[in-house]
Structures are given as C-alpha cells and as structure tokens.
Amino acid sequence: MSEPVIASMAEVRSHLADVLERARRDETPTIITRRGKEEAIVIDIHEYQRLRRLADRVEESWLNTRADESESEGVEGSVSLEEMAALLRAHHG
Known part of the structure; x- marks a missing residue:
C-alpha cells in the first residue's frame, strides 16, 4: 500500500473517479479533510x-x-x- 494522498472534501468531490481509481488500481488511500481536519479515508474494497x-x-x-x-x-x-x-x-x- 502506498503512502496516502491528502485531499480536501472539495478536491475529492471534484475528482471522485480519480480518487476511487487511485484506491483500486494503485492501492493508494486518500485521506479526506474538511476545514483542515482529517475526516475519512477512501481505500480499496479488498x-x-x-x-x-x-x-x-x-x-x-x-x-x-x-x-x-x-x-x-x-x-x-x-x-x-x-x-x-x-x-x-x-x-x-
């Protein structure tokens, strides 16, 4: 698993398909932030x-x-x- 990418909620909203593809294909999680605070993470289903x-x-x-x-x-x-x-x-x- 690669080091996670950190992205704001707005960035994730604008590029959701890319975030999902990165999680699936590259096994790279994305940490989602809101107002600078880590809120959630997108990882591959497996x-x-x-x-x-x-x-x-x-x-x-x-x-x-x-x-x-x-x-x-x-x-x-x-x-x-x-x-x-x-x-x-x-x-x-």
Whole structure:
C-alpha cells in the first residue's frame, strides 16, 4: 500500500473517479479533510475487507482470552442470570 494522498472534501468531490481509481488500481488511500481536519479515508474494497477480517480475528482472540481468564478464576462470587434478574427486580421494586 502506498503512502496516502491528502485531499480536501472539495478536491475529492471534484475528482471522485480519480480518487476511487487511485484506491483500486494503485492501492493508494486518500485521506479526506474538511476545514483542515482529517475526516475519512477512501481505500480499496479488498483492503477494507482484509482489515475487517483482521479486526474480527483480533476481537475474537481478545474475547477468548477474557473468557479463559474468567474461567481460570472460577465461579466463586458469581451469580447466575436468574439470580441477577431477581436481584434487579428486588432492587427496583
């Protein structure tokens, strides 16, 4: 992936086809700015899908690690869903 091009919203609006082609063909992202502030980025759809898969794998790994940690700590002090519902009903009357 190439270094991103930085372009204003007005520039992107005027040259959207070029921005899309650059993302697809050259794998060059375009960072879109508005009033000098970075707002969004245009990337190729395949790169977006790759990043989503990566993010999903990282999230799944993180959740599995948390579940393993919870399991290793045991169930002492934990309550069932039914017990929690009863406690909430009692507390909120």
